[in-house]
Amino acid sequence: MTSTSNPRDLRAELETLTTEAFRPELAEIDQLPTLDIARLMNGEDASVPAAVAARLPEIAAAIDAVAERMARGGRLLYAGAGTAGRLGILDASECPPTFNTDPAQVVGLIAGGPAAMVTSVEGAEDSVELAHADLDALALTPADTVVGISASGRTPYAIAAVEHARQQGALTIGLSCNPGSTLASAAEHGIEIVVGPELLTGSTRLKAGTAQKLVLNMLSTITMIRLGKTYGNLMVDVRASNDKLRARSRRIVALATGAADTDIERALTEAGGEVKTAILILLADVDGATANGLLAAADGHLRAALETAGS
Template identity: 65%
Template structure:
């Protein structure tokens, strides 16, 4: 136990910052200011690791193009953030739920309840990765603020043995997790307002990096056109309204034409845009999209239009 005490003591994420020791003595607004000031440095810490983030995106993209998956593995807050990021990909980018997967120590119950001791098992990390039968087309991202969570390290180690590309996302430099992975993304955000409470700055930093990895991978895969969500799935009224606005924004077409194109395209935003900008039927629009791996920009170029009908042009 003493060994663990000493090694935790050396971690930036566990350090006690005297700047925050009056947190319980000041008024609420001042306390909120302290937290806000602490948070202000998070984006700058992420900025320092952008080259590593970009490499992760490129590695994930090249594998996903060949049918690979993106798998996140973590315990506690880190695990929840991975599950959150994974669960938001299908509605935003119309991905198959099996395509981006979030694994959390202790399983689904751990999303809402602290499952004691779950994070301490490297073997559990091995097991979940084996269960998914990952291979060289998959990427496994271990997430751990301290960078020493056995579950995340176990998942990464096992994934590496199985030929995956592995990433270690941590908030301490020179972390065990970073060393275990092929690519380390270590966002050093420093001591938390509440010492050791890594759901704060460390959690925010991890959320920012995960946002980038999943979003930019989807952009590279052609899930967007310009900065529009053209692969979204209209599963409710809000999304149906958003689909309509995106088609109009991308094409500048008259309302009735947007209605007609979306109806013809069975609600597929990308197909409807290709129908309007390419002047083709839905069947031909789909054929061109398929020929270009779903990348709308390339399909439009093929159809002899560069989206010059955009409302803003």
């Protein structure tokens, strides 16, 4: 069903939310010189990392739970409406080129579907049915994780996604920017980044959006680190799909091995362009087939494969 909140009740509810609070001291911001407005906005943005830092234990606990499930073949699924949904799709879309993940491994869902990426889809964020249908289309399993994203923490689509996923046995995370939110309490892991009222009243694409982006960066990046998608701080699972990434691949192999350019080219050719395999070929002095076998036995963790090769 679609949420049918009374407009008066909804207005009263919004007035209780930190993210919707009106700041009288900024009531004449439009009268200020542009540089002063920019300074104000920059000062607001500078407060966001501290708000994220206050929730690092909750974020870390959620990441460990996600990584454990993804190591068993699970997926990371983001669900949100408007800006929150777009941020989830942005984070998901960056995982294949950065970490060589299958496009179906990290997925972003937005209320209203792909059209909602660029235009507002009437009533989509209030639809419980849409959330259920979007998740059912993905055939959830207990190894999956669903992250509901909503600045207010009250968006019906995000809450319904979390509640439905939890009923299916999936891990659930609720990311919001208000304390005591319905979304956070509906999830096993509630993460509330309280950034305070926005520069423009209720414009949660600002500080709240920045906070959500920072947390999503952590969720995906640190999960991939835990899954062995990096070697130190090198993206050894990068997918070389264009000239820039091919050049980056060569640089990563050089940084990891210190090998000469000719040796790097040979190793990458033997590895079929796979950076991780090329590094193992060079550091363990093995051929491509042996390197692939060592990586498979180590579940893709390069350090573990190197230890096995050296033992």
